[in-house]
Amino acid sequence: MSTRKASLTDKQTKNGTSKYVLERCASINEYYDIAFKVMLLGDSAVGKTCILVRFKDGAFLGGNFIATVGIDFRNKVVDVDNLKVKLQIWDTAGQERFRSVTHAYYRDAQALLLLYDITSKQSFDNIRAWLTEIHEYAQKDVVIMLLGNKSDMAAERVVKTEEGQRLAKDYGVPFMETSAKTGVNVELAFLAVAKELKHRATQQPNEPKFQIHDYIESQKQKSGCCSTV
Amino acid sequence: MSQSSLVAMESVGAQRATATWENGSLAPLDHLRSERADSPTPGLVEGTEPGAGQQSAMFVHSQSFEDLTADAEDKTESKNSEEECEGKLDELVEEEAIEEQCNNMSLESRSREEDVSSEAWRSHKKHVFVLSEAGKPIYTRYGTEEALSSTMGVMMALVSFVEAKKNIIRSIHADGCKVVFLTRSPLVLVGVSRTWQSDKELLRELQYIYYQIVSLLTLTQLNHIFQHKQNYDLRRLLAGSEYLTDNLLHRLDRDPGLLLSAVTCLPLPSSARDVVSSSLQAAKSKNLVFSILLAGDRLVTLVRKKDQFLHHIDLHLVFNLVGSSSSFREGEGWTPICLPKFNTAGFFHAHISYLEPTSELCLILISTDREDFFNMSDCKQRILERLSKRSAYQTMKEALQCPSYSVVQVGIPELRHFLYKSKSSGLYTSPQFPEVYQSDQEQERLMGLYQDLHSFLHHPSRPLRSFYRCGETENLLAQVTSGFELYLCFSPLGTKALADSAVIKLLKWIRKEEDRLFILNPLTY
Numbered sequence: 001m002s003t004r005k006a007s008l009t010d011k012q013t014k015n016g017t018s019k020y021v022l023e024r025c026a027s028i029n030e031y032y033d034i035a036f037k038v039m040l041l042g043d044s045a046v047g048k049t050c051i052l053v054r055f056k057d058g059a060f061l062g063g064n065f066i067a068t069v070g071i072d073f074r075n076k077v078v079d080v081d082n083l084k085v086k087l088q089i090w091d092t093a094g095q096e097r098f099r100s101v102t103h104a105y106y107r108d109a110q111a112l113l114l115l116y117d118i119t120s121k122q123s124f125d126n127i128r129a130w131l132t133e134i135h136e137y138a139q140k141d142v143v144i145m146l147l148g149n150k151s152d153m154a155a156e157r158v159v160k161t162e163e164g165q166r167l168a169k170d171y172g173v174p175f176m177e178t179s180a181k182t183g184v185n186v187e188l189a190f191l192a193v194a195k196e197l198k199h200r201a202t203q204q205p206n207e208p209k210f211q212i213h214d215y216i217e218s219q220k221q222k223s224g225c226c227s228t229v
Numbered sequence: 230m231s232q233s234s235l236v237a238m239e240s241v242g243a244q245r246a247t248a249t250w251e252n253g254s255l256a257p258l259d260h261l262r263s264e265r266a267d268s269p270t271p272g273l274v275e276g277t278e279p280g281a282g283q284q285s286a287m288f289v290h291s292q293s294f295e296d297l298t299a300d301a302e303d304k305t306e307s308k309n310s311e312e313e314c315e316g317k318l319d320e321l322v323e324e325e326a327i328e329e330q331c332n333n334m335s336l337e338s339r340s341r342e343e344d345v346s347s348e349a350w351r352s353h354k355k356h357v358f359v360l361s362e363a364g365k366p367i368y369t370r371y372g373t374e375e376a377l378s379s380t381m382g383v384m385m386a387l388v389s390f391v392e393a394k395k396n397i398i399r400s401i402h403a404d405g406c407k408v409v410f411l412t413r414s415p416l417v418l419v420g421v422s423r424t425w426q427s428d429k430e431l432l433r434e435l436q437y438i439y440y441q442i443v444s445l446l447t448l449t450q451l452n453h454i455f456q457h458k459q460n461y462d463l464r465r466l467l468a469g470s471e472y473l474t475d476n477l478l479h480r481l482d483r484d485p486g487l488l489l490s491a492v493t494c495l496p497l498p499s500s501a502r503d504v505v506s507s508s509l510q511a512a513k514s515k516n517l518v519f520s521i522l523l524a525g526d527r528l529v530t531l532v533r534k535k536d537q538f539l540h541h542i543d544l545h546l547v548f549n550l551v552g553s554s555s556s557f558r559e560g561e562g563w564t565p566i567c568l569p570k571f572n573t574a575g576f577f578h579a580h581i582s583y584l585e586p587t588s589e590l591c592l593i594l595i596s597t598d599r600e601d602f603f604n605m606s607d608c609k610q611r612i613l614e615r616l617s618k619r620s621a622y623q624t625m626k627e628a629l630q631c632p633s634y635s636v637v638q639v640g641i642p643e644l645r646h647f648l649y650k651s652k653s654s655g656l657y658t659s660p661q662f663p664e665v666y667q668s669d670q671e672q673e674r675l676m677g678l679y680q681d682l683h684s685f686l687h688h689p690s691r692p693l694r695s696f697y698r699c700g701e702t703e704n705l706l707a708q709v710t711s712g713f714e715l716y717l718c719f720s721p722l723g724t725k726a727l728a729d730s731a732v733i734k735l736l737k738w739i740r741k742e743e744d745r746l747f748i749l750n751p752l753t754y
Contacts, residue, residue: 044469049556056559067469068556070564070579073602091560097446097466101565101578104599 032077032086036197037108038190041130042115043123044094047149050180051115052091055190060181068093070101078191080198087194106137111145111193116164118148118177119156124163131171143196143212144173147189151177174213176220188219278712279739280651280658280747288492288541288655345372345380356421357438357478360385362414363460367442367467368474374464384419388412400428411435415455416442424677427684434481437542440569441477444546445470448573476553480545483676484526488683489650489714490541491657492548495527497628499744504621506530506752511615512608513754516598518577520608523591524629526552528656528748535753540570541655547579551591557581561609563602566595580605584613589629633661639738641731643723645703648679648716649739651747658739658746675703679716682707686714697725708732 040048049068050061056076072091077084090109092102106112114130116123127146134144148164150156161177168175174192178185192212199210343350350371358377359368364385366374374381388410391398401408409431411418418435443451446466454461481487497505509520509532518537522529526548533539550566551557565576577595580602584590592612594605616622636644638660645665650657666672678700685693686709696707704719706728717735719728743749 053559066554066556067472069550069554069562069581071602072556072560072562073606074560093469093564095466095469097468097470098565101563101599105602 032084034083034198034201035086035088036110036194036201037088037090038111038113038193039090039092039102039105039109040113040115041092041102041134042094043117043120043126046094046115046117046120046123047180048094048115049091051113051147051149051178051186051189052089054180054183054186056089058183060183062181067095070098071105076190078194080191080194083198083202085194085198087190103133103137106134107139109138109142110197111143112138113145113147113189113193114173115147115149115178116159117150118159118164119150119153121158124148124159124167127167141200143193144171145189145193146171146173146175147185148175148177149180151184152179152181174216176216185220188216192216192219276653276712278651278653278710279736279743280649280656280749281653281712282747282749282751288538288544343372345376352423354423355478355482356419357435357474358384358419358421359438359442359474360417360419361455361459361461361463362417363455365460365462367416367463368438368471370475370478381419384410385417388417407431409435411439413439415451425681425684427688429687429689430680430684434478437477437481437487437545438474440542441474441546441549442467443569443573444543444550444567445473447567447576448569449575473549473553477546477549480549482673484545485648485659485676485679486526486541486657487545488676488680489648489657491650491655492528492541492544493526493657493659494746494748495524495529495625495628495632496634496745497529497625499749501621501624501628502530502748503750504619505616505625506532506748506750508612508615508619510752510754512611514596514601514604514608516596516601517594517605517608517754518597519593519595520612521547521593521595523548523551523593524625524632525589527632529590529625530748530752532752532754537571539568543568543570547593547595550579551581551593557591558583559586561602561606563605565599568595578602578605580609582609584616588626589632590625633659636660636663639735641734643719643727644717644731644735645720646675646718647735648714649735650714652712652714654747656747675718678703678705678718682716697728704728706732 040052042048044067045065049066049072052074053059053061056074068091070093074089074091075086076089077086079085090105092098092105112134114127114134116127118124131144134142146164146168148159148161164175164177176185176189178189180186192215195215196210196212199207203209353371355370357368357370358366358381360366360381362385364382366378366381368374369377369381387401388398397412398410400410405423407420407422407426407428409420409422409428411420411432416439418439420431420435422431451463454463454466486492505522509522509530512520518534519539520532521544522531528544531539531544546568547566550564556562560582562579562581564579564581566579567573567576571577576599577597578599578601580592580594580596582592584592592609594608596605598604636646639647645663646660648657648659662672662675666675682696682698682705685696686707692709693707694709696705698705699721701721703721704723704725706715706717706719706725708715713736715732715735717728717731719731739746
C-alpha cells in the first residue's frame with residue numbers, strides 16, 4: 001500500500017485539486033482508497049444524468065426532461081478487486097452554451113463516458129465532433145468509452161448497434177449499448193472504467209495489462225432479445 | 230376597476246416625496262437600538278425605517294424600481310419621442326398566425342405546444358415574445374416560436390418602420406390590450422397584456438426577461454454573435470433554458486419581491502442568523518465574491534466581498550435559476566452565470582448545492598474563476614462542518630418548519646395581508662396568505678391588486694404618496710415614504726381611519742420584530 005501511495009502523491013497538482021485524492025475527505029464521506037474523475041459527455045437529452053442516477057441510486061428519472069445546468073458533480077464509491085474506488089463523476093450539460101465550462105474540466109478527467117441516443121441520428125452523428133473535442137482538450141491517455149443509450153426503445157431505434165460498433169472500432173474505444181431505464185449495462189460501463197483506471201494506477205511492472213475490451217465483451221448484456229442483427 | 234371607488238389621497242409632484250407624516254411615535258421599543266431612535270423622524274428617513282440594515286446595505290442601492298426602467302427611458306427620451314398608435318394589432322397578429330399554422334405541422338413534440346390560432350392562445354393574460362433584430366423568433370411564452378415566426382416578423386416590421394422615421398415605438402393600445410416594446414439591441418422584447426398594468430410595469434417585466442437571457446449568455450457574447458451573423462437562431466444557444474424564462478414570468482405574476490425590487494428573508498432569531506452569517510464569512514477564498522444561503526425563495530444570509538454589491542435583480546435571477554431546476558438537489562452544481570446588473574460582459578461561476586439532500590437550504594458560492602470548483606467545494610465543506618457544530622444550525626432548521634408568519638400576530642383585526650419594504654436594505658417582509666387567499670387564483674388576484682397600487686405609487690408623471698382604495702372584496706392602502714413602501718390589504722368592512730391607524734401599529738410591530746424578519750447585520754469577508 002505504501003508504495004502506491006507514494007507514487008500517487010507525486011502526481012498531485014499544486015492547487016489542491018489532486019488527481020488522485022488519497023484519504024482526503026475520508027472523515028466526511030465514505031472511506032475510499034483511491035479516487036478518479038469520470039466525465040459524462042454527449043449531446044443534450046441523450047440521457048447522461050439518467051445514466052448517472054441509475055448507477056448511483058439505482059433509479060430511473062422518468063417524467064419530464066430536466067436539463068442539467070453547467071456541471072453536476074457527484075461521488076460514488078465502488079469496490080474493485082477489494083479496493084474502494086471513489087468515482088468523482090462530472091455530469092455535464094449537453095447544451096452548446098456550456099461547452100466552454102466543460103472544456104475547462106476535460107483535462108482533469110481520467111475517463112470519459114461519451115453517450116449518444118440510439119433514437120437520435122443527430123446525437124450519433126455528433127459523436128465524431130465530440131471525439132475531436134476530446135482529443136483537443138482531454139489528457140492524452142484518457143479512458144474513453146462510447147455508449148449508445150436508450151437501448152430499451154427498440155421501436156424508435158434509428159442507430160444500429162453495428163454502426164456504433166464500427167464507429168467505436170474506428171477510434172479504438174470500447175462500446176456498448178445501455179439503458180438507463182432498464183439498467184442494462186449501466187453498472188458495467190462504470191465498473192469497467194473503474195477497473196481500467198485502478199489497474200493503470202496500481203499496476204506492477206510484471207503484472208499483465210487489464211484488457212478493458214475483453215472484459216466488456218465477457219460481461220455485457222446484449223440489448224434486448226429483439227435487437228435487429 | 231369599475232366596481233371599486235378610488236380615493237387618491239395626496240398626489241405629490243414628480244419630485245421626490247418629502248414626507249411630513251404627522252405621527253412621530255415610531256421610536257423603537259428596543260433600548261439597545263437607541264441610536265436609531267435619535268433620528269428626528271424615525272421610520273421616515275431612509276436608513277432609519279424598520280428593517281434598515283445597521284451598517285451598510287447588502288445590495289446595490291437603488292431607488293427601487295425607477296432604476297430598472299431608467300435606462301430604457303433615457304434612451305427613448307434622448308430621441309425625444311413617444312409613439313403611441315391606436316391600432317388593430319390583434320387582428321394583424323391573428324391573420325399572420327393562422328397562415329403560419331397551416332404550413333407548420335412539425336411541432337408535436339413540444340410540451341408548450343399550443344394552437345397559436347386558437348382563442349385560448351389569444352386570450353392568455355400576458356404574452357411575452359423575444360426576437361432578434363433580424364426578426365427571428367427567440368422566445369414565446371405560449372405556443373412555439375416556429376409557429377409564430379411571421380407574427381414576430383410583423384412585430385419587427387413595426388419596430389423598424391417607426392425607427393426608420395427616427396422614432397421609437399413604445400406601445401400600442403388596442404381594444405383591451407396593450408402591446409409594449411422594449412428594444413435592447415440585439416434583442417427586441419414585446420409584451421402583450423390584457424391586465425391593468427401600466428406600460429412601465431410591463432416594461433419592467435420585459436427588462437427582467439432581457440436580463441434573464443443576458444445572464445445565460447452575457448451581453449458581450451450576444452453582441453458578438455449577432456455582429457457576425459445577423460440572422461443567427463439564438464434558440465440554439467438558449468436550448469434547454471426556456472423553463473427559466475417560463476418560471477421567471479410565473480414569478481413576475483406571483484412574487485412580491487420582483488414587484489418591490491426587494492428580497493424577503495427567512496424569519497430567524499438574529500443570534501442564529503449571525504452565527505450562520507459568520508460561518509459563511511469564515512469560509513473565504515481568493516475568488517469568492519458572494520456566499521448566499523437560501524431557504525426556498527427566502528434569503529437566510531448573504532456575505533459579500535468588501536465593496537462588492539449584489540443587485541436585487543441579479544439575486545432574483547439566481548433565485549430563479551436555483552428554484553427552477555431540480556438538478557442541484559443531488560451532488561454539487563457548477564455553472565457559469567452572468568449577473569447583468571453587476572457586469573454584462575463576463576461570467577461568474579456559481580457553486581450550487583443543498584446543505585442536506587432533503588433540506589431546503591441551498592448554498593450558492595459565486596466565484597470569478599472558472600476553475601474554482603474544488604476551492605468552492607472546499608468552502609462548502611468548511612461551512613457545513615462549522616455550522617453542524619453550532620446550535621444555530623438546529624435553530625435554522627426549525628425555522629424552516631414555519632418559514633412565514635400569520636398576520637394575526639400583528640394584532641390588527643381587519644388586516645388580512647401586507648407587504649412592507651425597507652428601502653435602504655432592499656428587503657421586504659410579508660405574512661403568509663390568510664384563509665381567504667388560499668387558492669392560486671386568489672393569490673394572483675391579490676398580487677394583481679398590489680401591482681395596480683404599485684403602478685400608482687410609481688407613476689412616471691404623477692406618483693402618489695398614499696393611496697386608499699375600497700373594493701367589494703377588500704380595502705387596500707398603499708403608502709410610500711423615502712424609507713419604506715407599504716401595501717396593506719384589509720377586509721372590506723374596514724374603514725379608512727382604521728387603515729391609517731393600522732399603518733402606525735404595523736410599523737411598530739415590524740420594528741419590534743425586525744431582528745427576526747430582516748438581516749440587520751450584513752457581513753463582508
